[in-house]
Amino acid sequence: VTRRAEVIAIGSELLGPSRVDSNGSFLARRLGAQGIALAFRTIVGDDPADLRAAVSTALGRADVVIATGGLGPTVDDLTREAVSEALGLPLREDPALLRGLEERFARHGLSMPPRNRRQAMVPEGASVIPNRHGTAPGLLIRTAAGRLLALLPGVPVEMERMVEETLLGALGASEDRFATRIFKVSGLTESETDRRLQPAHAAAGGVEWTILAAPGQVEIHLRERVPPGARAAGIERLDAAIAEALGDHLFGRDAETLEGVVAAALGARGESVAAAESVTGGGVARLLTSIPGASRWFLGGAVAYTDGAKRALLGVDAAMLATHGAVSEPVARAMAEGIRTRLGATWGVATTGYAGPEGGGPDQPPGTVHVAVAGPRLVEHRTWRVPGPRLVVQERTVRSAIDLLRRALMQAAA
Amino acid sequence: VTRRAEVIAIGSELLGPSRVDSNGSFLARRLGAQGIALAFRTIVGDDPADLRAAVSTALGRADVVIATGGLGPTVDDLTREAVSEALGLPLREDPALLRGLEERFARHGLSMPPRNRRQAMVPEGASVIPNRHGTAPGLLIRTAAGRLLALLPGVPVEMERMVEETLLGALGASEDRFATRIFKVSGLTESETDRRLQPAHAAAGGVEWTILAAPGQVEIHLRERVPPGARAAGIERLDAAIAEALGDHLFGRDAETLEGVVAAALGARGESVAAAESVTGGGVARLLTSIPGASRWFLGGAVAYTDGAKRALLGVDAAMLATHGAVSEPVARAMAEGIRTRLGATWGVATTGYAGPEGGGPDQPPGTVHVAVAGPRLVEHRTWRVPGPRLVVQERTVRSAIDLLRRALMQAAA
Numbered sequence: 001v002t003r004r005a006e007v008i009a010i011g012s013e014l015l016g017p018s019r020v021d022s023n024g025s026f027l028a029r030r031l032g033a034q035g036i037a038l039a040f041r042t043i044v045g046d047d048p049a050d051l052r053a054a055v056s057t058a059l060g061r062a063d064v065v066i067a068t069g070g071l072g073p074t075v076d077d078l079t080r081e082a083v084s085e086a087l088g089l090p091l092r093e094d095p096a097l098l099r100g101l102e103e104r105f106a107r108h109g110l111s112m113p114p115r116n117r118r119q120a121m122v123p124e125g126a127s128v129i130p131n132r133h134g135t136a137p138g139l140l141i142r143t144a145a146g147r148l149l150a151l152l153p154g155v156p157v158e159m160e161r162m163v164e165e166t167l168l169g170a171l172g173a174s175e176d177r178f179a180t181r182i183f184k185v186s187g188l189t190e191s192e193t194d195r196r197l198q199p200a201h202a203a204a205g206g207v208e209w210t211i212l213a214a215p216g217q218v219e220i221h222l223r224e225r226v227p228p229g230a231r232a233a234g235i236e237r238l239d240a241a242i243a244e245a246l247g248d249h250l251f252g253r254d255a256e257t258l259e260g261v262v263a264a265a266l267g268a269r270g271e272s273v274a275a276a277e278s279v280t281g282g283g284v285a286r287l288l289t290s291i292p293g294a295s296r297w298f299l300g301g302a303v304a305y306t307d308g309a310k311r312a313l314l315g316v317d318a319a320m321l322a323t324h325g326a327v328s329e330p331v332a333r334a335m336a337e338g339i340r341t342r343l344g345a346t347w348g349v350a351t352t353g354y355a356g357p358e359g360g361g362p363d364q365p366p367g368t369v370h371v372a373v374a375g376p377r378l379v380e381h382r383t384w385r386v387p388g389p390r391l392v393v394q395e396r397t398v399r400s401a402i403d404l405l406r407r408a409l410m411q412a413a414a
Numbered sequence: 415v416t417r418r419a420e421v422i423a424i425g426s427e428l429l430g431p432s433r434v435d436s437n438g439s440f441l442a443r444r445l446g447a448q449g450i451a452l453a454f455r456t457i458v459g460d461d462p463a464d465l466r467a468a469v470s471t472a473l474g475r476a477d478v479v480i481a482t483g484g485l486g487p488t489v490d491d492l493t494r495e496a497v498s499e500a501l502g503l504p505l506r507e508d509p510a511l512l513r514g515l516e517e518r519f520a521r522h523g524l525s526m527p528p529r530n531r532r533q534a535m536v537p538e539g540a541s542v543i544p545n546r547h548g549t550a551p552g553l554l555i556r557t558a559a560g561r562l563l564a565l566l567p568g569v570p571v572e573m574e575r576m577v578e579e580t581l582l583g584a585l586g587a588s589e590d591r592f593a594t595r596i597f598k599v600s601g602l603t604e605s606e607t608d609r610r611l612q613p614a615h616a617a618a619g620g621v622e623w624t625i626l627a628a629p630g631q632v633e634i635h636l637r638e639r640v641p642p643g644a645r646a647a648g649i650e651r652l653d654a655a656i657a658e659a660l661g662d663h664l665f666g667r668d669a670e671t672l673e674g675v676v677a678a679a680l681g682a683r684g685e686s687v688a689a690a691e692s693v694t695g696g697g698v699a700r701l702l703t704s705i706p707g708a709s710r711w712f713l714g715g716a717v718a719y720t721d722g723a724k725r726a727l728l729g730v731d732a733a734m735l736a737t738h739g740a741v742s743e744p745v746a747r748a749m750a751e752g753i754r755t756r757l758g759a760t761w762g763v764a765t766t767g768y769a770g771p772e773g774g775g776p777d778q779p780p781g782t783v784h785v786a787v788a789g790p791r792l793v794e795h796r797t798w799r800v801p802g803p804r805l806v807v808q809e810r811t812v813r814s815a816i817d818l819l820r821r822a823l824m825q826a827a828a
Contacts, residue, residue, distance in 0.1 A: 013624060015452045016635070017443035020434055024457075029431035038429045039464055041457040043438075050453055050475075057471050061464075210427060221430070275696075275717065281703025282689075282696030285717040289695025292771050292804055300723030302716050303689065303699040309714030312756050313727055342726050357706050390706055 002176070004039040005031050006062035008054050010069035010079055011154060012045035023068045023159055030163055035177040035225070036064060046070065051082035059086075059147050064171065069154030071136035073116040079151055080121055080139070087143060089123035097128055097137055104135065129166045131158050138162045140170055176225045179232035183242055184252045185218040186403040193218045193246070200241040207234040215392050216399030217258070248407060258402050259287050265409045266297040271346035273405065275301030276314050276339035278326065279353035279369055283398040299343040304335065314338035327352050327360055329370055329381050336374035348374040349405050355393045367393050371401040373408045380408055416590075418453040419445050420476035422468050424483035424493055425568060426459035437482045437573055444577055449591040449639070450478060460484065465496035473500075473561050478585065483568030485550035487530040493565055494535055494553070501557060503537035511542055511551055518549065543580045545572050552576045554584055590639045593646035597656055598666045599632040600817040607632045607660070614655040621648040629806050630813030631672070662821060672816050673701045679823045680711040685760035687819065689715030690728050690753035692740065693767035693783055697812040713757040718749065728752030741766050741774055743784055743795050750788035762788040763819050769807045781807050785815040787822045794822055 007028070009021040021043060028038045039062055044054040051070070058065040070079030084091045098120035105112040119135055122128060129138030129152070136153040143149060150167050152159045185193050190213040194201075197220065201209055208223040220242065224234045243250055252261050266273060275284045275298075285301040288294055302313035307326055310316040316334045324330045332352050340348025349372070356366030367386045372379060382404060386393045421442070423435040435457060442452045453476055458468040465484070472479040484493030498505045512534035519526040533549055536542060543552030543566070550567040557563060564581050566573045599607050604627040608615075611634065615623055622637040634656065638648045657664055666675050680687060689698045689712075699715040702708055716727035721740055724730040730748045738744045746766050754762025763786070770780030781800040786793060796818060800807045 013626075015442060015455060016624075017439045017446070020439075025431045025434075028429060032431070039459060039461070040468070041429060043455040045453060047453070053475055054454070061467055210430075212427075274723070277696075277699075280700075281708070281712075282691075282699030282715060282717065285691075285696030285719075286694075286700045289717070289719065289769075290805060290808070294695070295719055298695075298719050300717045300719040300727060301696060302727060303696065303703070303714045305699075305703065305709055305712050305714040306757075309688070309757050313714060313716060343720075343723050355703075391704060394704070 003036045003063040004061075005036050005064040005066065006040040006042065006058040007038060008058055008065065008067040009041070009043045009154070010046070010051065010054075010067055012047075012076075014043045014069075015045050023154065023156055026156070026160060027066055027068075027163070030168065031064070032178045032180065032223070034168060034171055036171065046076045046078055048078050048082055048085075051078055052086040055083055055086045055149070059143060059145070059149065062147070064148045064150075066150045066152060066167070068152050068159055071119070071138075071151060071153050073113070073119055073135065077118075080118070080123065083139075083141070083149070083151060084123045087123065087141070087149075089125060089141070091121040091123055093117075093120050094122045094128060095120075097122065100130075101135060129162045131162065133161060134158045138166070140167070176227050179224050179226045179235055181222045181232070181235045181239065182254050183220040183222075183246070183250060184256060184258075185220070185246055185249050186216065186251050186258060186399060186406075188218060188246075188249050189213075190218050193220070193249075196245045197242060200238055200245055203241065204238060205234055207238060215388075216396035216403075248410060251403070251406060258399060258406065259291055262402055262406050262409065263288070263291045263294065263297065265406070265413070266346075267293075269409075269413075272297050272299050273347040273349060274299045274339040274343040274345035275401075276335035276348060276350040277301060277303050278305055278310070278335070278351060279355050280351045280394050280398045280401065281305065281355075283394055284349060284351060284401050287398055287402065299345045302339055310335065313342075315342065325360065325364075327354060327364055327368060327370065329372075329383060332370035332372040332383075333374070333379050333381055336372040336379060340374045346376060347405060347408065349401050350374075351397050351401050353393070353397060355390045355397075357390065366390075369393065369397045369400075371397065371404050373401075373404045375408050375412060377412070378408070380404055417450045417477040418475075419450050419478040419480065420454040420456065420472040421452065422472055422479065422481040423455070423457045423568070424460070424465065424468075424481055425457075426461075426490075428457045428483075429459050437568065437570055440570070440574060441480055441482075441577070444582065445478075446592045446594070446637070448582060448585055450585065460490045460492055462492050462496055462499075465492055466500040469497055469500045469563070473557060473559070473563065476561070478562045478564075480564045480566060480581070482566045482573055485533070485552075485565060485567050487527070487533055487549065491532075494532070494537065497553075497555070497563070497565060498537045501537065501555070501563075503539060503555070505535040505537055507531075507534050508536045508542060509534075511536065514544075515549060543576045545576065547575060548572045552580070554581070590641050593638050593640045593649055595636045595646070595649045595653065596668050597634040597636075597660070597664060598670060598672075599634070599660055599663050600630065600665050600672060600813065600820075602632060602660075602663050603627075604632050607634070607663075610659045611656060614652055614659055617655065618652060619648055621652060629802070630810035630817075662824060665817070665820060672813060672820065673705055676816055676820050676823065677702070677705045677708065677711065679820070679827070680760075681707075683823075683827075685823075686711050686713050687761040687763060688713045688753045688757040688759035689815075690749035690762060690764040691715060691717050692719055692724070692749070692765060693769050694765045694808050694812045694815065695719065695769075697808055698763060698765060698815050701812055701816065713759045716753055724749065727756075729756065739774065739778075741768060741778055741782060741784065743786075743797060746784035746786040746797075747788070747793050747795055750786040750793060754788045760790065761819060761822065763815050764788075765811050765815050767807070767811060769804045769811075771804065780804075783807065783811045783814075785811065785818050787815075787818045789822055789826060791826075792822070794818055
């Protein structure tokens with residue numbers, strides 16, 4: 001039988017409108033890889049009665065309960081007390097833990113503030129998970145009913161280390177694990193992707209299949225229960241069918257990104273790229289330069305938001321701008337060639353269009369965009385209309401431009 | 415007494431590592447404005463027993479329970495059935511609802527698929543909340559114990575409309591409401607902000623006070639319980655003290671953004687700006703062009719990632735680059751002046767630095783950045799070292815550059 005988990009995020013700030021509980025995502029992934037199904041996530045504030053209720057409810061419906069937060073030294077940090085009361089396990093001061101805390105402060109030339117002494121209190125029978133990155137120790141409790149309750153700090157780096165170094169071991173080898181694989185798709189809508197993958201999906205058998213869409217990118221998430229020592233045979237069988245159905249729309253798997261794939265291709269070939277942007281306003285350059293070491297293959301770019309900037313920075317012909325307008329195929333091509341020549345790059349990539357809410361008249365409504373890629377032997381161009389609000393138009397055009405560059409790199413390699 | 419709420423987000427995909435429940439943030443804000451405290455948030459998958467347990471638990475500990483999701487037509491959509499069983503309220507087909515669904519499909523020239531008929535099933539005694547944007551109706555149930563249970567669709571736009579148009583009315587006038595105000599700060603760290611605001615914070619009285627930090631920006635969130643018909647007197651009293659303590663570091667309140675404040679100032683004065691970026695890789699241009707109508711005051715920019723690009727796009731002197739290096743005060747100033755002159759803008763803003771993980775040697779570790787703003791009568795410059803990984807260095811430098819522009823605009827206006 002699959003063990004079931006509940007994750008409790010503790011902290012009144014997490015109930016407000018402006019905070020997201022990012023720890024839950026990490027725990028969902030790590031538990032899944034261990035074959036433990038996440039059944040509930042709960043967020044509760046720093047209220048003693050609510051905290052006790054949340055812990056008791058969770059221990060009543062899950063085999064593994066992981067609570068994050070509320071282990072700090074301040075009066076708001078109530079997790080230790082709430083668990084002690086909910087489980088009837090009195091708190092005792094742990095001398096080794098107290099010594100460790102005092103030594104930690106001493107190493108920084110400080111004496112321990114009195115309030116930190118609370119962090120040495122441990123519910124009877126709990127074992128301590130050391131914290132090498134902060135003062136809040138983790139606590140691990142096996143309840144009388146055989147459930148495992150882990151109390152971890154809310155600071156992500158501290159929590160993640162404790163999970164990797166201690167908690168996963170304490171959870172023990174699971175009967176089965178969940179294997180996962182993510183396929184990343186560009187240049188197709190969610191429904192086009194769905195249609196192409198219908199035969200593969202129909203043959204998915206015991207492999208769970210989820211399709212997720214973000215602006216300019218579609219992902220297929222596969223998940224398969226795998227017995228100990230076995231391979232993820234279902235996923236591996238589907239992989240070939242998915243790759244064949246998607247062709248060059250499949251740009252990566254798992255942690256691969258569009259910009260990372262392009263960066264790797266440019267790096268491997270010793271080539272370079274430069275960007276000339278209008279409608280994307282610097283987004284192409286921004287995404288490419290998010291990659292460490294981008295200066296080895298990204299030479300620079302121009303954000304040419306006006307006709308004057310297109311002339312001054314890219315040498316686009318004034319007559320061409322007057323004849324075709326700034327949002328046109330000839331101008332997109334001239335921008336890509338202009339930046340490539342000016343900066344001496346192997347490749348030039350360009351965007352122009354109307355992000356909205358304003359457009360270029362009845363023939364060119366908001367969302368009309370052109371992208372172009374200029375290379376050693378060709379200039380590629382595409383145009384279409386992106387539905388959606390301004391930021392979606394910009395984000396999708398950024399990804400389309402980088403995707404056109406990716407395809408040009410693949411063709412040049414073929 | 416304050417009524418307490420629980421929000422339940424329903425959907426197995428929300429338990430996976432890659433999805434965030436955004437509905438909860440909206441509901442937290444709207445409930446708070448109504449004076450209802452959000453005490454718990456729960457996420458549960460599409461499992462009938464888990465769903466029943468989540469609904470029963472919530473009704474046992476909250477006065478108002480809002481569940482989102484699971485009201486669609488597919489077999490995964492189990493909210494109606496789970497609530498019917500948990501509360502012992504049999505499902506009945508609602509003839510008016512069925513007719514409305516059929517008419518909705520007919521208006522699009524379609525006949526209703528048989529599976530959509532499930533969406534006309536209503537637990538006995540529930541009232542229907544019409545959905546003008548989709549097929550899933552909302553349901554409102556007052557339990558025997560006097561609790562209010564709302565079942566709403568998971569699609570944000572549908573859910574939000576139902577809350578605004580129906581649910582808030584059904585919740586009734588609260589005794590008190592929560593008034594909120596957010597103060598936004600640039601150019602100070604969290605602890606510097608904290609120190610400056612110590613006297614104001616000490617005088618906060620019954621006003622709740624939270625400080626939040628994001629890269630390059632600190633926010634102070636105030637929240638105050640206000641009786642019907644009264645003003646938020648505490649917040650208004652604190653506003654003046656906070657504004658005085660922060661001076662020109664306070665750039666906005668509530669929904670105002672740094673880029674929006676700069677856009678409004680440029681627009682009001684009929685002035686323009688252009689950007690010359692190295693370390694931020696297009697991020698300054700990207701943030702400014704995220705604003706609709708940016709083409710009226712943003713002329714364009716150059717992403718000059720290499721010495722060659724700084725010469726070709728900005729006319730930075732080769733000798734200056736050789737003498738001082740690309741990451742230096744003279745080059746930052748020359749970049750700002752170069753882009754201002756080339757594009758004929760009122761203002762030029764520039765960034766240069768090392769984002770990391772690589773740096774410029776022992777004197778210029780990763781995180782060393784320079785920003786400069788050139789205007790009609792002056793060139794401003796700042797340099798400092800930003801701690802943190804690549805993306806944090808880039809994001810903070812983007813905001814610092816736009817903040818320097820904001821201050822230059824304020825000085826020019828004074």
